[in-house]
Amino acid sequence: MPDSIRLMQRVAHECACSYAEAGQIIADGGVSIDGVVVVDPQRMVGDGHVRIDPAMRPEAIQPATMLLNKPAGVTVAAAIERVMPETRWSGDPGDVRMLPRHFERLMPLMPLDADVGGLIVASQDGRIRRQLTEDARELEQEYVVEVRGDGGPYALGRLSRGIRHDGRELPPCKVSWQNEVRLRFAIHDVRPGQLRYMCGTVGFEVVAIRRIRIGRIPLRKLPVGEWCALAAGERF
DSSP, X not given: OOSSEEHXXXXXXXXXXXXXXXXXXXXXXXXXXXXXXOOOTXXXXXXXXXXXXXXXXXXXXXXXXXXXXXXXXXXXXHHHHTOSGGGBOTTXXXXXXOOGGGGSSOEEESOOXXXXXXXXXXXXXXXXXXXHHHTGGGSEEEEEEEEESOXXXXXXXXXXXXXXXXXXXXXXXXXXXSSSSEEEEEEESOOTTXXXXXXXXXXXXXXXXXXXXXXXXXXXXXXXXXXXXXXXXXXX
């Protein structure tokens, strides 16, 4: 190797990776020269001590999955655009280190209607993407629906079974009162407009809808408009 080469070349050689990957490691702040972090991939390196953070090597960096609390009235696409370091929940219980590359090519999963708030998912991880698309119908979702009106004594039973929507018989679900004005639905394969339609058939006027769980992953105390990282051991 020449006595003096560009930092990007040095990192690519030591990590056995492409120049593009080496440049990303440097841009992420994973390389220091003589103890000083350097973010310029074109920096010439002589005999200085180059250290590459082991956690920043390409094989150590896993794709990211974010959990978002989407505001009602905002489209999923607009909500995903708000995913940035500044909007990460300060109470995020995970210790996932987020890098600039983790905010690129995020795919929205488990979409919600624009007027529905609550939990949505954005991911770079192919395994998560497959699970939340191919197996989405098998995942139970939980919603809280605020309503007005009197559905009558048999409203919960009718909501739990026997309603048709978009030409299909809806599968049974679990419905209970969370309090005097909020219904809790544990339900599979929710289609656009379905919950609002179901409530309307028994005489309820829907005020607000919020998704609070997908599979085993709850919304937690995630503030509206903020996100947290899905920890490595968490599964939907």
